[in-house]
Every structure is written in C-alpha cells, then in structure tokens.
Amino acid sequence: MKALRARVAAFGLTAAPQIEALPELESARRALQLLADEGLVEWTVPERFGGADSNGHAPDETVSVRALCAIREELAYASGMLDIMFVMQGLGSYAVALGGKDELRERTLPDVAKGRLIAxxxxxxxxxxxxxxxxxxxxxxxxxxxxxxxxxxxxxxxxxxxxxxxxxxxxxxxxxxxxxxxxxxxxxxxxxxxxxxxxxxxxxxxxxxxxxxxxxxxxxxxxAGRGLELALATLARFRTSVAAAAVGIARRALDESVRHLAQRRQFGRPLAAFQGLRFDVAEMDVRLRAAQLLVAEAARAVDNGEPATREVARAKLFATESAAWICDRAVQHFGGLGVKRGETVERLYREVRALRIYEGTSEIQKLILAKEIFGDAKS
CATH class of the missing domain: 2.40.110.10 (Butyryl-CoA Dehydrogenase, subunit A, domain 2)
Known part of the structure; x- marks a missing residue:
C-alpha cells in the first residue's frame, strides 16, 4: 500500500491544477479521465470483474477497503473533485458486482473500471x-x-x-x-x-x-424485495473510505496551517512562536493521528471479513468530525485570508462539510455505536 499511496500522492498534486479552474461538469469529466488514465479507477471495481488486483488484501469478488482508503486520503489531500469522481465509480457500480447478471457485469464493469462508463x-x-x-x-x-x-x-x-x-x-x-x-x-x-x-x-x-x-x-x-441488503452492503463497503477522505482533507489543512504559522509574522515574531497557536497545532496533530488509526483499524477489519460495525462507525464519526474541527482551526490561523476564495484552507473548509452528512450522518453513527455498546443492535 505504501507504493500505491506514494503514486496517488504524486498524481494528485499534478492532476489537481489541471481541473481546478474548469467549470464544474468539465472539471468532473476531466478528473475522471485523469484518474482512469492513471489506472486508479480500477480499484473501485472487483478484480473478478475487470478491476485492480488487490494483492490478497481482499477476495477477488469485492474491492479492497484498505486500497480505497489509501487512494481517497491522497486524492482528498489534493482535490475534492478527484476524490468524488473516483469513489462514485465504485458506489454507483458495486450493486452490479454484487447482484448483477453475468451478462450485465461483463458489459458494464470493465468499462466502469476504465472510466468509459460513469456510474x-x-x-x-x-x-x-x-x-x-x-x-x-x-x-x-x-x-x-x-x-x-x-x-x-x-x-x-x-x-x-x-x-x-x-x-x-x-x-x-x-x-x-x-x-x-x-x-x-x-x-x-x-x-x-x-x-x-x-x-x-x-x-x-x-x-x-x-x-x-x-x-x-x-x-x-x-x-426482488432484497434491494435494501444490496444498498446497505454497498454503503458498508465504502463508508470507511469517507473517513479516509476526511483524513486527507485534515492532513492538508494541518500542513497548510504549519506552513502559514511558520511564515507569517505578527508583533515581531512568527505566529508559530505563540503558545496558544502551538497548542492548537498539537491538538490538530493528535486528532489527525487518532483518525488515521481508526480508519486503518476499520479498513483492515472489513477487508478481513471480520464484524466491523463498531470500527466503521467510530472511524466515520471521529474522522469526519475531527477533520471539520481541524479545517476550522486552519481557517482561524489564516485570519482574513482563511475566508478568501482561492485560498486552500477556504476550499478545504467547504469540501469537508458534507462528509459529516453523506453515507451516514454523525448522528446515525452515534446511534449505531450506542446499539452496539448496549447490545441491542438487533432490536
């Protein structure tokens, strides 16, 4: 996964500038084209149906959550549009992999993996x-x-x-x-x-x-009549990757803060010399690392076929909430520049907000965890 992560990181930082100034739909299409050309979209489709070889990280009839998380973290670090166009290929097609007729899988999924069909x-x-x-x-x-x-x-x-x-x-x-x-x-x-x-x-x-x-x-x-199972199975496979995207956004916000605080001078010294701001950065770092560990734990459990309801809910809840807090602090560190359109932290502040809502709100994750803790998950 280290090699994959490094490859995606390098790709993201070169691809993001190519799409950021484009109109929304043009940006989305270009993002998917770049992802497909790099061979990354293949990771959203099971190997058995034309997707990437997960090297034993997951059975060939499914997708590796660890790979999804590694890719989404690095894409989200660089660009929210790259991240969303990547993951939607999987979310939109995974029910076909799970429940489609062989003929439908054969004529659809290989083209999804190559970015020729949009899901x-x-x-x-x-x-x-x-x-x-x-x-x-x-x-x-x-x-x-x-x-x-x-x-x-x-x-x-x-x-x-x-x-x-x-x-x-x-x-x-x-x-x-x-x-x-x-x-x-x-x-x-x-x-x-x-x-x-x-x-x-x-x-x-x-x-x-x-x-x-x-x-x-x-x-x-x-x-017929069992579609809810397919929908929930799709969400269960991809939900941890939302937390990974949050980690990517939070890591970028922290990096931007550290850079700015080291360079910006007020009252005759760098902002990084002020104890209050140093405490902020320390807590940002701790929350980020905790989120990374929760994501890794959840992704490993899902890939290994272990019961992972708690692990996934913890990761989704903590990573998205922590990313929002980290981005908020980054905006505060930038002062007026933090809300100026075109600044990276301003973009991150907007991009991170939806992650606490889609694929299970923070409140839903708390309900799931409470049911697991009190033993009434089947009630």
Whole structure:
C-alpha cells in the first residue's frame, strides 16, 4: 500500500491544477479521465470483474477497503473533485458486482473500471435520507420487465451518469423495510429527467426523476424485495473510505496551517512562536493521528471479513468530525485570508462539510455505536 499511496500522492498534486479552474461538469469529466488514465479507477471495481488486483488484501469478488482508503486520503489531500469522481465509480457500480447478471457485469464493469462508463448511486429521496425504508420510488412489474416512477435527490453524477443503480419499492409501503429492490437503469432511457443543483463545494449533483421508465428483467439486481441488503452492503463497503477522505482533507489543512504559522509574522515574531497557536497545532496533530488509526483499524477489519460495525462507525464519526474541527482551526490561523476564495484552507473548509452528512450522518453513527455498546443492535 505504501507504493500505491506514494503514486496517488504524486498524481494528485499534478492532476489537481489541471481541473481546478474548469467549470464544474468539465472539471468532473476531466478528473475522471485523469484518474482512469492513471489506472486508479480500477480499484473501485472487483478484480473478478475487470478491476485492480488487490494483492490478497481482499477476495477477488469485492474491492479492497484498505486500497480505497489509501487512494481517497491522497486524492482528498489534493482535490475534492478527484476524490468524488473516483469513489462514485465504485458506489454507483458495486450493486452490479454484487447482484448483477453475468451478462450485465461483463458489459458494464470493465468499462466502469476504465472510466468509459460513469456510474451513479440513486438511493436518497426527498422523504428518504437516513431511513432508506422510507423510499417511495416505485417499480411496477410488467410483462416486459418493470416500470419505474419516482424522484431521487442529492444524486452525485446526476448529469454525467451513463447508468444509475436505483433503489425502488416493488411491494409494500414507505416505512417498510421489506419490498425494496435494486435496479440497473441506463441514463438514456426515455422518461428520465435530471435537474442539477449546486452545493457549497464543486460537486456534480442533482435530482433525478423517473417517469414511467422501462427497466428490463435482466436489469434487476439481486432478488426482488432484497434491494435494501444490496444498498446497505454497498454503503458498508465504502463508508470507511469517507473517513479516509476526511483524513486527507485534515492532513492538508494541518500542513497548510504549519506552513502559514511558520511564515507569517505578527508583533515581531512568527505566529508559530505563540503558545496558544502551538497548542492548537498539537491538538490538530493528535486528532489527525487518532483518525488515521481508526480508519486503518476499520479498513483492515472489513477487508478481513471480520464484524466491523463498531470500527466503521467510530472511524466515520471521529474522522469526519475531527477533520471539520481541524479545517476550522486552519481557517482561524489564516485570519482574513482563511475566508478568501482561492485560498486552500477556504476550499478545504467547504469540501469537508458534507462528509459529516453523506453515507451516514454523525448522528446515525452515534446511534449505531450506542446499539452496539448496549447490545441491542438487533432490536
């Protein structure tokens, strides 16, 4: 992993300047192209289906979480856009690897690994965020397959995607965990409408509306009624990597702070000479190292197939919350420059915020941990 990490670090620092001044969609496409040319996108697809060889870090039918974490930490250090375009290839396609028919896997996943197809993961709805049981998008069985109707929101790659993996209800009512099914839906199907919107940091995202969209029987992923399992399995595989991205952002913020405090002089001496600021940096360093260790522990456990609910929740909670605090302190260290558009710490401050929300909010991670601690995880 050391060689992979070093390679990604060097790539990130050369790739980031090539995309940072581009319009959002152009930046996203260019980022994916650069990632694919470097061979990094292959790590988001299992080796068995055209992805990278994990060198024994994970079975060939899955992806290595340790590799995902190493890559995301270094990409996030350099650029939030590089990070998001990397991981979305995995999030959007992993349900195909888990539950797709052989023919669908063969014609889809190798192209995902090469960046020739862009994937999107369509779970969230206006009324279904942390609680996926509240999904209301409905898929109705027809003689020629299914008809999909509903609205998804906060869908990364909404405008760019070549296909969506969609969680929809095939039976029951919103609020019921049973009756949810995953589907593969090509983005060029008649009846799909995309409405992009902006968030606080560059990120291709939007609403996706499905108006009586035809889905073939061969595009069913897994078994009908067991889609929630596929969705949760995908999130479980990739959630630790969110914590790794947070570590990358926090490490960059700390590096920027140290550099600035050493160079900036006030009252006749460097800011780094002031005890209060030195205490800040010391605590930033400790929180960063603790987050790195929690991420490593969780990634190792998931790769080894061990029960890792606590480990993943700890890593996601602590790393994202600590990264937000570290970025806030970095902005404070820069003073007025910290909120000036174009400064690295200002960008990091915006990029880090969403990590405490997506793929399980901090509050959800606390609920998970409490259930594990009190032994009522199955209640």
């Amino acid at each position: 999107a993961f369509a779970l969230t709805e206006p009324g279904a965020g942390s609680s996926l049981a509240d999904v209301a998008t409905r898929a109705e069985a027809k003689p020629d397959g299914w008809r999909l109707t509903g609205v998804k929101t906060f869908i990364s790659n909404a405008e760019l995607a070549d296909f969506f993996t969609v969680l929809a209800r095939t039976s029951g009512a919103p609020g019921e965990k049973d009756g949810l099914t995953m589907f593969f839906v090509p983005a060029n199907r008649r009846g799909i409408e995309v409405r992009p919107f902006e968030v606080i940091a560059p990120h291709p995202i939007g609403d996706v509306q499905f108006h009586d969209v035809h889905v073939a029987e061969g595009e069913l992923l897994g078994e």
